[in-house]
Amino acid sequence: MAFDKYLKMILDRAAHEATADGATTVEAEHLLLAMAEQSETDVGRFLAGLGLGHVALRTALDRESEQALNSVGVSLDAAAQRRKPDSSSLAGQLGNSVRHALERGLDGLHGAPRPGHLLLGVLQAEVGRVPRALALAGIDRAALIGQVRHALLG
């Protein structure tokens, strides 16, 4: 799939994920969820093959939220806070974590961008919800990045 078409599809899907999250902006974790949700794509199949399908990632992100809030004495069932998004009022603004992911994944490329570069940009964040959620899920992010390079960009 052409990268621009893939990116548009993921951004559209990520807006639904952000809205379900109650977020006012689309963030990197919503890109990751959207990439996993598109299970018929190479990236979706790759993530599912590693046990990082949409449900697993959502569970990991919920754990991250609950753990972050617990650290300041707030108890929350993150899954219970989600709402069913309606397509007429989706979160539309891109957050800084999305811009950073795009920069990390695409800047300095010599060839044409591919879907794997978007995943790489999201996974290379050293701080934020994505690396925290993956760490809580016991995922070795450095190894995962290596697998992305090998399987999707090799």
Next chain:
Amino acid sequence: MVANMSEATRSDGGPADALAAVVALRRLADQLENTAVEQAMRSGWSWPDVAEALGVTRQAVHKKHAKRLAAAGVALRRR
């Protein structure tokens, strides 16, 4: 760049947890606001009353919530 990257994702009550808590609390506040404004409007509150209760302008609360509530089928009073 975080000096020690292992600190960036560590969950030990340090700065990583504190910063993540700020983000999670903002998200939780947005979720609570969405629910509370919808409940108020379904109960017949006016935009000015909701705005005053939230401590924002009625233009701000209308801009943020009107489209979503209309899509959800909430009967909205005139501003």
